[in-house]
Amino acid sequence: MEVIFISGIFLSFFIAFLLLTKKQKALTDKILAIWLTVIGIHLLGYYYNQIGYWEIYPHLIGTTAPFPLLHGPLLFLYTLYSLRNDRKVRTIDYLHFTPVLVAYLYMSNFFFFYTAKEKKMLDRGEIADFSVFALILLVVILISGISYSVLTYRLTIRHQHKINKYFSYNEGISIKWLHNCILSIGLVFLSATVIIVSRDAFGVQFSFNADYIIYLIIIGFVFYIGYFGIKQENIFTNNPIPKNLSEEKPELIEKYKNSGIGKDNATKLYKKLLNILVEEKPYLDPKLSLSGLAQLLEISPNQLSQIINQEAQVNFHDFINNYRVEEFIHKANKNKKFSLLALALDSGFNSKSSFNNIFKKLKGLTPSQYLSKQL
Known part of the structure; x- marks a missing residue:
């Protein structure tokens, strides 16, 4: 299992590096590079926790706790700008990251004013200062992940209709691989929901570390999106669609x-x-x-x-x-x-x-x- 985690972490950072050094990189390449870097840090944080680094370096505790809130917005923005010709992220789209900012602002007191001993005690459950916040954060993470997966999938379905209206072929402009990415992220959050509810609400005891299921899906996702994301071009770079092209149904x-x-x-x-x-x-x-x-x-x-x-x-x-x-x-x-x-x-x-x-x-x-x- 350790080899799998190290491979996933290395691959996340390596693909992000390839995307950032890619010639004529598009906005989507930059978004994907940021997303893979986030995934890499997230995996690294969990791996350090599993091998006991949080005990040695307690100031690492909680640093990646709000990171799951980034996956939904980055999935949405990556898909959105894969289907557009924009060169910059719109200002309004930065609002998707508001929950992450709020979470870190709330945790700032923990990061800067708790001693190493207090952080260890909180991590072990000996201090309940952030118990309510942790529960709220968990619920928001699960709702965010599933909601963004559904929202993004609907976005690709609508755009597939536009492709069918404007093109007579699918090669090079198919968004089927994006559908698979969305389903993968949706599966991550759905699995997390099932595992957490089963474990915490119904007291189900797993004979293995159930968190591994979630992180193995994430690692598999890194391999998948890395391969397709590097070679994927913007769908309409060379085939622009008129902005006012009708998206209504033929029978109307x-x-x-x-x-x-x-x-x-x-x-x-x-x-x-x-x-x-x-x-x-x-x-x-x-x-x-x-x-x-x-x-x-x-x-x-x-x-x-x-x-x-x-x-x-x-x-x-x-x-x-x-x-x-x-x-x-x-x-x-x-x-x-x-x-x-x-x-x-x-x-x-x-x-x-x-x-x-x-x-x-x-x-x-x-x-x-x-x-x-x-x-």
Whole structure:
């Protein structure tokens, strides 16, 4: 177990160093570096406690107690700015760290005015000066962690809708890995809640150090986010989305009444769009975006989004990929000597995984199953 903790601590600081020395680092790289440094210090504090350093150096006691309050806000801000193009953190976002500041201000009396002997006594439970505060802090930490996990997950879900509206592909802009990060942090706080409630409220006695479960998940999270965080680029750095791009559901057609495109004009433009798709086949471009297709019709991305949602009742992602699927089926029936992947790439898809996922979503079968039924 000691080796695992040392590895997690070293990796946290090492990845933070790599991120800070990364060329052309983005704001998200800096946020992630700060977060990993916080995790590293948090793990180090717990490790020192476990090997008895708090007895030798009692002034370390409590120094990392409010640190769990940092994980939720840093998760939220990292996700938020992974989905934006900002170069600086907005002033209002610093308010997320208010609970941490309040906790340290309240504990300042303990840090600066308690003797080493008094700190040891408090750590052993012989002094109850901060017992109520410790309970409140624990409750706030658990609520904060779970609340930020839910809030951040909702943020990524909303943004996934925007991706589907604006892009016809997922490679390089997928936020699935962020979903996994959010679930990992949520699992940390959920596990902590279950363990603490079971142990303190119901008197459950674990045959092992249950805290290890929480910290092992954190260490696993460090390995995961370190790998993806280093190589991840800002989703919209090279593919900016208009800020006023609609995020409403396709079926809410009422939103278009005052948009400048009447029903008749929208129908005409939709027919023109269908002609372009049949004659020019722009969907064969694996990087086709809403703005790229809008340029062919000489209209704005907002207007094209309106037309597709209103006339086809689907988002841009599914609309374009439906054409790619039909193109693949057509090619597969004519060119049986080529592999399915080769035909998929020739039809506008840019990876095997996205092709299989999209095909099954639209047809309900895998490509091979669908083709075998046609024979």
